[in-house]
Amino acid sequence: xxxxxxxxxxxxxxxxxxxxxxxxxxxxxxxxxxxxxxxxxxxxxxxxxxxxxxxxxxxxxxxxxxxxxxxxxxxxxxxxxxxxxxxxxxxxxxxxxxxxxxxxxxxxxxxxxxxxxxxxxxxxxxxxxxxxxxxxxxxxxxxxxxxxxxxxxxxxxxxxxxxxxxxxxxxxxxxxxxxxxxxxxxxxxxxxxxxxxxxxxxxxxxxxxxxxxxxxxxxxxxxxxxxxxxxxxxxxxxxxxxxxxxxxxxxxxxxxxxxxxxxxxxxxxxxxxxxxxxxxxxxxxxxxxxxxxxxxxxxxxxxxxxxxxxxxxxxxxxxxxxxxxxxxxxxxxxxxxxxxxxxxxxxxxxxxxxxxx
Numbered sequence: 028x029x030x031x032x033x034x035x036x037x038x039x040x041x042x043x044x045x046x047x048x049x050x051x052x053x054x055x056x057x058x059x060x061x062x063x064x065x066x067x068x069x070x071x072x073x074x075x076x077x078x079x080x081x082x083x084x085x086x087x088x089x090x091x092x093x094x095x096x097x098x099x100x101x102x103x104x105x106x107x108x109x110x111x112x113x114x115x116x117x118x119x120x121x122x123x124x125x126x127x128x129x130x131x132x133x134x135x136x137x138x139x140x141x142x143x144x145x146x147x148x149x150x151x152x153x154x155x156x157x158x159x160x161x162x163x164x165x166x167x168x169x170x171x172x173x174x175x176x177x178x179x180x181x182x183x184x185x186x187x188x189x190x191x192x193x194x195x196x197x198x199x200x201x202x203x204x205x206x207x208x209x210x211x212x213x214x215x216x217x218x219x220x221x222x223x224x225x226x227x228x229x230x231x232x233x234x235x236x237x238x239x240x241x242x243x244x245x246x247x248x249x250x251x252x253x254x255x256x257x258x259x260x261x262x263x264x265x266x267x268x269x270x271x272x273x274x275x276x277x278x279x280x281x282x283x284x285x286x287x288x289x290x291x292x293x294x295x296x297x298x299x300x301x302x303x304x305x306x307x308x309x310x311x312x313x314x315x316x317x318x319x320x321x322x323x324x325x326x327x328x329x330x331x332x333x334x335x336x337x338x339x340x341x342x343x344x345x346x347x348x349x350x351x352x353x354x355x356x357x358x359x360x361x362x363x364x365x366x367x368x369x370x371x372x373x374x375x376x377x378x379x380x381x382x383x384x
Contacts, residue, residue: 030235033078033190034085036154039092041085043073046190050231059093061086061109068116068123071222075191076265076301077160080122083113084153087130091146102142106134106149118313119274119342121266125300126156157193163298164195166356168204171261174294174352174359175205175212180258182248182286184217185276186228187263187296197296198261199232201354206238214240215251219276221321221339245278252289260286260293267295267302271347271364272309277340283349292351299355299375302368309344317341 031053034043041058047070048054056072058064064086067073073082090109094102110127117123130152137145181202185191188199196203206212214233219225226242233240243251251257260282266274273279273295286293306312319337323329331337353360353367357374360367 031189032194033075034073034081034157034193036085036088036150036157039089041082041089043067043082044190045072046074046228047071049190049227058086059089061090061112064089065112065116068113074224075186076120076122076263077164077192077197077298078190079117079120080126080300081153081157081160081193083116083123084126084130084156086113087127088150088153091149094142094146097142099140099142099145102145103134106131117315119265119315120301121303122298122300126153129156160193160298161195163300163356164192164197164200165204167197167296167298167354168195168200170356170359171201171294171296171354172204172208174259174292174354175201175210176258178211178258179205180213180215180256182215182217182251182257182260182282182291183229184225184245184260184262184279184282185219186224186232187261188229188232190228190232191263196232197298198263198294199229201261201294201296202233202238203236206236212238214238215248215257216240216242217245217248217278217282218242219278220245224276245281248282249285249288252285252291257289257291260291262293262295264295264297264301265342266306266312267297267353267368268306268309268312268347269304269365269368270308271350271353271360271362271368272312273297273345273347273350273353274309274312274314274342275345277343280343280345280349283345287349293349295345295350295353297353297355299357299372302355302372304369304372309346312342312344314343315341 045054094105188196217225264273264275317339323331357371
């Protein structure tokens with residue numbers, strides 16, 4: 028476990044590490060209601076699909092924990108309102124909707140007349156979702172280990188470590204697992220414009236873990252692959268369509284194209300909660316467009332001529348044809364993904380059926 032946690036529950040308070048301030052400051056924010064949690068997700072106090080899912084579940088737990096009505100009908104109404112607010116926080120990361128749906132299924136199916144009992148069940152499920160994320164990430168790392176050579180040079184995009192999850196990490200978790208299991212690893216870290224999650228967050232995490240690395244500008248990946256040896260690319264994801272098309276931080280598609288041009292394996296780390304079999308292709312994945320000031324302003328300085336038009340897509344979709352494999356906690360999916368992904372999702376669903384929350 029890391030000494031830092033992206034999110035945790037503390038007696039009716041959800042505490043988040045404010046990732047906007049890293050690496051200069053390590054500051055934690057406390058939230059006591061679902062509106063505050065939703066705003067934290069929108070403002071990217073917390074980010075990363077798995078961490079957002081845990082935050083949404085904890086946001087519902089706050090709504091139940093602090094409900095003053097003492098009436099089961101009022102409590103369910105408060106949870107419905109909180110769920111509606113949280114659903115609006117970010118559109119692309121399917122983990123957010125998965126966590127909300129999972130909690131609200133318990134709410135809708137409850138026949139208890141005790142608000143205390145239902146509130147307790149909601150909290151226990153939120154905590155179980157958080158715990159499950161940590162276990163999932165560790166399993167992803169172990170499943171990927173056979174794909175990592177003894178001397179491994181990675182390129183990694185955005186941030187997918189403990190900061191993007193509840194703990195351990197997905198794609199960075201693969202790198203971390205290899206490091207912890209005796210592989211000699213080195214990581215080229217894409218800076219990941221415009222919010223610099225690679226330069227600010229991944230580099231900070233790798234330093235904390237003692238993993239050798241170097242930050243490169245996003246546009247340098249082709250030159251790095253051409254002039255220096257690279258063994259594999261690892262990225263995370265915010266949603267995977269049924270055919271394997273994958274939405275991830277903007278710039279991932281470019282990196283996949285470059286990897287294909289240089290015959291470098293391109294791996295996606297994907298908890299099964301990010302696999303959305305309800306949508307056939309990546310064309311149906313909603314892509315968030317964020318405030319243009321993220322591109323136009325660095326620090327307090329505007330870098331664009333006044334009046335310049337800005338398109339700030341937060342994510343892009345990498346077609347399945349450019350993805351070597353999708354690594355999950357239940358195993359590795361290979362093409363054709365329309366056949367391999369349903370098998371893996373079914374395995375995850377079967378496992379959860381027998382887990383007691």
